[in-house]
Amino acid sequence: MKIRNPKDFYSGLVFIFFGLLAVIISRDYPLGSAMRMGPGYFPAILGGLLTLMGLTIASRALLLSGDGIKAMAFRPLIMVLVSVVAFALLIRPLGLILATLALVVVSSLGGLEFRVREVLLLYVMLAALAVCLFVYSVGLPIKVWPL
Amino acid sequence: MPICLQCWAADQGLALIMELFNNLVLGFGVALTPINLLYCLFGVSIGTLIGVLPGIGPLATIAMLLPLTFNVPAVSALIMLAGIYYGAMYGGSTTSILVNIPGEAASVVTCLDGYQMARQGRAGPALAIAALGSFFAGCVATLIIALFAPPLAEVALKFGPAEYFSLMVLGLVSAAVLARGSLLKAIAMILLGLLLGLVGTDVNSRVRRFTFDIPDLFDGLNFVVIAMGLFAFAEIITNLERQEKSVVITDVQMRWPTRADLKASWKAVLRGTGIGSILGILPGGGAIISSFASYTLEKRLANLPARFGKGAIEGVAGPESANNAGAQASFIPMLTLGIPSNAVMAVMLGAMMIQGIVTGPQVMTARPDLFWGIIASMWVGNLMLVVINLPLIGIWIRMLTAPYRLLYPAILLFCCLGAYSLSNSPFEVALTAGFGLLGYIFAKLDCEPAPLLLGFILGPMMEEYLLRAMRLSRGDPTVFFTRPISLAMLMAAAFLLLLIIAPTVRRKREEAFK
Numbered sequence: 001m002k003i004r005n006p007k008d009f010y011s012g013l014v015f016i017f018f019g020l021l022a023v024i025i026s027r028d029y030p031l032g033s034a035m036r037m038g039p040g041y042f043p044a045i046l047g048g049l050l051t052l053m054g055l056t057i058a059s060r061a062l063l064l065s066g067d068g069i070k071a072m073a074f075r076p077l078i079m080v081l082v083s084v085v086a087f088a089l090l091i092r093p094l095g096l097i098l099a100t101l102a103l104v105v106v107s108s109l110g111g112l113e114f115r116v117r118e119v120l121l122l123y124v125m126l127a128a129l130a131v132c133l134f135v136y137s138v139g140l141p142i143k144v145w146p147l
Numbered sequence: 148m149p150i151c152l153q154c155w156a157a158d159q160g161l162a163l164i165m166e167l168f169n170n171l172v173l174g175f176g177v178a179l180t181p182i183n184l185l186y187c188l189f190g191v192s193i194g195t196l197i198g199v200l201p202g203i204g205p206l207a208t209i210a211m212l213l214p215l216t217f218n219v220p221a222v223s224a225l226i227m228l229a230g231i232y233y234g235a236m237y238g239g240s241t242t243s244i245l246v247n248i249p250g251e252a253a254s255v256v257t258c259l260d261g262y263q264m265a266r267q268g269r270a271g272p273a274l275a276i277a278a279l280g281s282f283f284a285g286c287v288a289t290l291i292i293a294l295f296a297p298p299l300a301e302v303a304l305k306f307g308p309a310e311y312f313s314l315m316v317l318g319l320v321s322a323a324v325l326a327r328g329s330l331l332k333a334i335a336m337i338l339l340g341l342l343l344g345l346v347g348t349d350v351n352s353r354v355r356r357f358t359f360d361i362p363d364l365f366d367g368l369n370f371v372v373i374a375m376g377l378f379a380f381a382e383i384i385t386n387l388e389r390q391e392k393s394v395v396i397t398d399v400q401m402r403w404p405t406r407a408d409l410k411a412s413w414k415a416v417l418r419g420t421g422i423g424s425i426l427g428i429l430p431g432g433g434a435i436i437s438s439f440a441s442y443t444l445e446k447r448l449a450n451l452p453a454r455f456g457k458g459a460i461e462g463v464a465g466p467e468s469a470n471n472a473g474a475q476a477s478f479i480p481m482l483t484l485g486i487p488s489n490a491v492m493a494v495m496l497g498a499m500m501i502q503g504i505v506t507g508p509q510v511m512t513a514r515p516d517l518f519w520g521i522i523a524s525m526w527v528g529n530l531m532l533v534v535i536n537l538p539l540i541g542i543w544i545r546m547l548t549a550p551y552r553l554l555y556p557a558i559l560l561f562c563c564l565g566a567y568s569l570s571n572s573p574f575e576v577a578l579t580a581g582f583g584l585l586g587y588i589f590a591k592l593d594c595e596p597a598p599l600l601l602g603f604i605l606g607p608m609m610e611e612y613l614l615r616a617m618r619l620s621r622g623d624p625t626v627f628f629t630r631p632i633s634l635a636m637l638m639a640a641a642f643l644l645l646l647i648i649a650p651t652v653r654r655k656r657e658e659a660f661k
Contacts, residue, residue: 008329011592015335022342022357029354035622039354042610046342053335060331069591076387077587080380080559081580087563088576103563104556110387111552122553126560138215140568 005066012058019054022047079110095143096135100127167293174293174519178527183223183520188535190227191528194234195536198251199242199543202386202554205235205251206491207379210371211561213498214568221502222517226524228498232491233285233474233525236434237532240277240467241543245270248547253434253470256442260455260462272404273463274540276412278533279404280468284420285529288475291424292482292522296511300483303508308615309626313636315609318430318486319601320640324647325429325436326595333598336589340599343368344606351614363574370497372575373603374490375562376582377589377596383555384587404460412464415445419468426469427476433489437473438466475525482518483508486605490597493604 003009022043032038083106090099104123108114134140177183197208209228216224239251244261257277264273306314323333346357347367358364404412422444423437445465446455455462477488478495485507487493499506504514511518536543566579589596620626627633 007592008332011332011335011589011594014588014592014594015339018339018342025357029356030352033622034617034624037614037617039349039352039356042613043342043345043356046338046345050335050338050342053331053338057329057331057335067593072591073384073388076384077584080384080387080555081584084380084559084563084580084583085577087560088567088573088580091567091576092573100560103560107556107559108552110384111555112387113552118553122556126557130560130564134215134564134568138218140214140564141571142564142567 001062003061005061005064006069007061007067008064009058009061010069012054012056012061015054015057016051017054019047019049019051023051076110080107083107083110091142094146096130097127097144098146100130166297170297170515170519171293171523173515174521174523175527177222177516177520178226178523183226183524184527186219186223186227187230187524187528188531190230191234191237191532192535194231194236195238195241195532195543196546197231198235198238198240198254199546200549200554201242201248202382202551203558204378204382205232206374206494207382207558207562208235209491209494209498210374211379211558211565213371213494213501214565216498217501217568221499221504221514222520224502225495225498225517225521226528228495229478229521229525230528232495233471233528234532236467236471236474237278237281237536238543240281240463240470241274241536241540242547244273244277244463245540245544246547251434253438253474254467256438256466257463259442260457260459263456263458264460264463267458269458272408272460275404275537276408276416276460276464277467278537280412280416280419280464281471282529282533283416284423284468284472285475285532286526287420288424288427288472289522289526289529291476292479292525293519295428296479296483296518296522299479300508300511303484306508306632307630308612308619309630309633310636312609312612312616313627313633313640314484315486315605315612317636317640317643318480318488319598319605321430321643322488322598322601324643326598328593328595330644330647332594336594336596336599337602340602340604341606341609343373343599344603345610350607350611361574363570363572363578366570367607368578368603369566369569369575370494370600370603371569372566372579373582374494374600375566376579376584377586377599378490379558379562380579380583381586381590381596383558384583385590386551387555408460412460415441415461415465416468418444418448419465420472422465423469423472423474424476427473427488428479430480430486430488433477433491434470434474437469441465441469471529478521478525482510482521485510485608487601490600493600496604 026040026043026047029040030038031040083103086102086106087099090102101123104126105119108119131144135142135144194205197203197205209231235251236253239249239254240257243249243254243257244265247258247262249255249258261273319337323330323337326333346364348355348365355365419441422441426437426440427433442462442465445461446452477492480486480488481492481496487496496506563576566576569575586596616626627637
């Protein structure tokens with residue numbers, strides 16, 4: 001057995017994972033009958049179909065060859081995701097101004113260049129824009145400062 | 148007797164035209180109010196801007212700006228969001244022609260001949276024909292919507308749950324067929340999307356499904372979170388992998404096309420408009436496939452196909468008209484049937500739902516102001532685009548010199564704010580990051596995310612219609628095959644699938660996406 005089409009093979013695995021997950025979880029919900037479908041009916045069908053598709057895609061990948069997967073770029077991936085999660089964690093306790101600082105600085109670390117003055121200038125402009133647009137003009141109830 | 152028949156037909160025709168006229172008057176009455184003009188202008192300007200900027204597309208922008216429209220009346224909000232979509236089509240062509248960077252996926256083919264024209268010093272005519280072709284296509288598409296939407300909605304109003312379920316199957320199947328890449332993967336992505344759509348409290352049984360006891364999930368996933376994660380975040384990470392390219396900008400002098408240019412391109416504009424209008428209406432269609440199809444057709448019809456790729460003006464005029472017509476025509480199934488034909492329309496549909504509008508054929512009768520207002524605003528917006536864009540090209544191009552390292556933190560911030568303001572919950576922001584990760588993995592595995600979004604929007608509706616159809620038939624699944632309209636739609640779906648498996652069509656499809 002050789003994986004001839006890695007992209008398709010791993011896609012297949014992802015689909016099988018979600019498909020089986022859906023089937024297993026939806027067993028907790030009443031299935032009902034065809035006439036009175038319960039909340040478990042449709043998800044079970046979908047999960048089954050998804051698993052089936054995943055199996056088809058993965059097994060085809062053993063027969064037909066295709067492109068390999070390009071290397072993951074971990075630095076941008078991690079920096080972008082961490083900056084967003086940091087924003088999520090900080091916005092309630094510390095407010096918009098500081099959460100934005102974390103977002104802009106961390107996400108900028110994911111790029112190729114990091115110029116301190118440029119990033120700080122960008123931060124000041126974005127923070128001002130965000131406060132003006134979202135808080136003052138649209139009036140979303142977002143805490144601006146830590147206190 | 149024949150005379151009377153003719154009278155009758157003439158009367159009917161006259162009545163139809165009168166009705167259309169009245170509807171358009173109503174629509175323009177809505178679209179031309181100062182506040183809506185302002186929203187339209189704002190929408191098309193933002194659209195042009197993000198069309199010019201390569202790192203961000205209309206879908207992410209609409210998702211991002213959606214929370215800003217919650218307090219705005221529904222008509223104004225949708226006029227603005229629609230403006231972003233077709234505005235992006237204009238902006239995308241500008242950068243394709245001038246710097247060989249498609250700002251928009253639908254402008255990829257415009258690069259081929261548009262950039263060559265620019266290198267030969269004919270950037271002016273290329274830009275002008277792109278704008279004029281788009282404007283013409285926009286006007287025609289607006290008329291087509293006005294003509295075809297009402298009868299379509301009237302038919303759809305008679306649909307029962309079985310017909311609706313089959314219609315959605317057809318819509319999703321053709322979305323998968325017309326999507327880029329592997330058909331099997333597209334179908335799997337749709338199924339995953341349908342499943343994600345079921346997360347939250349079930350309306351019928353009040354059972355909480357796939358919530359993992361997290362209270363933030365009891366109301367289900369928000370489509371804004373999914374759209375921003377899968378499209379905006381994944382795209383930013385992918386862009387950051389590549390080396391930043393510096394953009395060389397040539398001086399652009401605004402020169403109008405010559406008579407020979409116009410003569411060479413008017414037929415291409417007409418054909419492009421036709422292709423765009425047809426492919427836009429089809430579920431799964433829209434701007435991108437229309438532009439590819441038009442380019443292929445123009446190349447095939449040309450006397451000297453070798454000129455293509457070396458600055459043939461038809462290669463700009465056709466696809467640019469087609470993408471604009473396609474973008475606008477794709478509003479037809481969304482507005483009349485409540486079925487999104489592409490991912491942007493799925494987001495528009497979500498925006499309507501957030502505004503509390505019941506989507507589907509009843510929109511036209513329940514909210515004629517909304518329906519006709521949006522349509523009229525498209526025409527107004529197209530006019531604005533021609534008027535503001537041609538003189539402002541220099542400014543748009545200067546935008547391109549903004550380095551991406553300054554751009555993506557701004558996009559991230561607006562996405563985070565957008566996600567947070569959905570329900571003031573940090574959880575939604577973190578969830579967006581989760582979908583960003585998923586989107587990046589899908590991008591690595593060549594799985595198009597658009598079908599997932601369509602499935603997500605249609606998931607709950609599909610379940611509801613399936614449930615109702617089965618209850619009406621007392622549990623007999625043959626109901627989908629015994630009702631003629633439902634059967635026809637399922638057969639059309641099966642036909643599409645068979646078609647794509649046929650080797651010749653498959654080769655054509657692969658060719659078109661190259």
